[in-house]
Amino acid sequence: MKSRVQCAVLFSLLALGLVQAGCQGSSNGGNSKQELTQTGLVDGDIKHMTSLALTNGGKLKMDLSDPVQYRFVTARLAASGKTRQNSPQFFSMLDGMVKRHAAVKEGAKVQSGPNTPPRDHIYAKIERPTNETFRVTAFATIEDGADYNFVDIVAWNEAGNVQMSDYGWGEEYSDGRRLIAAASGSVGTTAAVFIKVDSLNIISVAGVEESYYLLESAIIPKAEPGGELIHPRDATGDGLVHLCLDRNYTDCDxxxxxxxxxxxxxxxxxIFATDVERVYTDPAYSFVKVSGQRGGTQQGLSTGIPFGHFVTIDDTDKRKIKWDLAQVDFPSLPFAPNSYVEFILSVKVKLKRGAAGTDAAMVISSLPKGFADTSTTAMPSAKIMRISYSCLAKGTKIQLSSNKTAKIEEIGRQTLVKSDVSGLELPVADVSVGIERIPMVHITDDAGRELLMTKTHPLMTPDKGAVWAGELAVGSKVLTDTGVSTLVKVDQEMYSDNVYNLKLDRGQGKEAAKGSTMFANGFLVGDLAMQKAYEFKNEKDLRADVLLRLPKAWHADYTNSLKVASRR
Structure with a gap:
């Protein structure tokens, strides 16, 4: 049980926003200071679940026909505030799982449903916002989303029988691509502390309804020593790691x-608190994964071999493990623009501690959205990645100062470019050069102007602002150096030569970037800065119009969740 002082610390964390609060849209979640033993969780159930999880490598697909597993789940759910009254479909789903799991055990023929889409459930981070407090995070993701996704997380002492954190949980309706839950607690020492972290994940997607349990041994790290992440790195200091597809310019990491x-x-x-005896190389325990905007995760490989095989124990300091891979491939991640890609690196080791040694996992990951990087520990955080591209064909004429023009491939930095009809001239800050492997868009207007550009290059219109080239059609109105014109031809064609883009020095910030334009073959188009600001404007937002996409059976649960969230 936590002391009054510990509970006061947790209340302060909640007040300061250092733990996850309820979200808007399809997301909901929060934290409960209530002990799980007060919601029906008993010590025998904890031991039973620990034994089952360890027998299955720390990851368990749950059998809710087992009374202990069912009681374990419902005790945790009680702390989230879910009841049969406010979440009727959720509990109907659990009841269905109980019957189906019982039928399978009895040998009954159960009609097989659709396959579960790619999903993952990961212990994603542990950090110390202050020397006296800690925070753990779980990450649950389903490729292309789900009808419903629920995840929770709790930290326990090393023996697994004393709750050390509050209860953190999160849920999403008609999404679930990127769901997190975070729990916070306090410690009475600044030294490293060995703990256990466990998490439930319950999903309903495309006819698949299942529950999963994750148990991991971990360490609350002390301030020193910690770790280091040299690559991937944000070399430009803009808060993102930029991967540029067939392009190179100064913003490309x-x-x-x-x-x-x-x-x-x-x-x-x-660097761990004690010597490392061995590194677990199985990709279930030691891995590098990324998760893009579609959800799900993709595991990284080096020459086809999982990451864990390349983690070694340092010869001069046995507490230290290290890795140095010149190239890690993610073949399942589409080679296409991606507005955000989460990075998760996890290593599990056996430490020389105690007679049998002690297992422990450490994670370096990009911060979940909604949390500030307030950690005092030396353990590093990775940055969210962005994959992008856009360009104009070689030979495109750009208007310069004094109404001169130059081919885009002939323009260098500090060249003054005419930015808009007012005659504003801006210097070129950077030049992007690359190639294009997919069809480009070729437009022709009623004045005979032509322009060849990539599908995601922005053009300015009189009624819709900036639009992608790939969104244009015959009849579209666009802005030019002589006013508004109408497109009379829009085609797509392959292009084998170099493509280029310019970045104009218009100032800092996204709002400045949104107004960064130039004239290309007479058309008013965006530059590289505008491209970055608008590149993902049409990214599918599964949080919008939730009730239109959510199966009717889930409507009451969703609307009730909004009422509960509004009262927090």
Whole structure:
């Protein structure tokens, strides 16, 4: 049980926003200071679940026809505030699982449903916002979303029988691509603390309804020593790791030129509190994964071999593990623009501690959205990645100062470019050069102007603002150096020569970037800064119009969840 002082610390964390609060849209979640033993969880059930999880490598597909597993789940759910009254479909789903799991055990023929789509459930992070407090995070993701996704997380003492954190949980309706739950607690020491972290994940997607349990041994790290992440890194200091598809310019942290797979180097180290005896190389325990905007995760490989095989124990400091891979491939991640890609690196080791040794996992990951990087620990955080591209064909004429023009490939930095009809002239801050492997868009207007550009290059219109080239059609109105014109021809064609883009020095910030334009063959188009600001404007937002997409059976649960969230 936590002391009054510990509970006061947790209340302060909640007040400061250092733990997850309820979200808007399809997301909901929060934290409960209530002890799980007060919601029906008993010590025998904890031991039973620990034994089952460890027998299955720490990951368990649950059998809710087992009374202990069912009681374990419902005791945790009680702390989230879910009841049969406010969540009727949720509990109907659990009842259905109980019957189906019982029928399977009795040998009955149960009609097989659709396969579960790619999903993952990961212990994603542990950090110390202050020397006296800690925070753990779980991440649950389903490719292309789900009708419903629920995840929770709790931290326990090393023996697994004393709750050390509050209860953190999150849920999403008609989404579930990127769901997190975080729990916070306090410790009475600044030294490293060995703990256990466990998490439930309950899903309903495309006719599949299942529950999963994750148990992991972990360490609350002390401030020193910690770890280091050298690659991937944000070399430009803009808060993102930029992967540029067949492009190279100064904002690119990793230009992927002449490649057809997402790849980048991975280098770093972690120092544990005691000597490391062995590294678990099984990709279930030691891995590098990324998760893009579609959800799900993709595991990284080096020469086809999982990451864990390349983690070694340092010869001069046995507490230290390290890795240095010049190239890690993510063949399942589409070679296409991606507005955000989460990075998760996890290593599990056996430490020389106690007679039988002690297992422990450490994670370096990009911060979940909604949390500030307030950690005092030396353990590093990775940055969210962005994959992008856009360009104009070689030979495109750009208007310069004094109404002169120049081919885009002949323009260098500091060249003054005419930015809009007012005559504003801006210097070129950067030049992007690359190639294009997919069809480009070729437009012709009623004045005979022509322009060839990539599908995601922005053009300015009189009624819709910036639109992608790929969104244009015959009859579309666009802005030019002489006013509004109408497109009379829009085609797509392959292009084998170099493509280019310019970045104009218009100032800092996204709002400045949104107004960064230039004239290309007479058309008013966006530059590289505008491209980055608008590139993902049409990204599918599964949070919008939730009730239109959510099966009717879930409507009451969803509307009730909004009422509960509004009262928090």
């Amino acid at each position: 990793y230009p992927l030129i002449g490649q057809r797979v997402i790849r980048f180097p991975i280098k770093g180290s972690i």
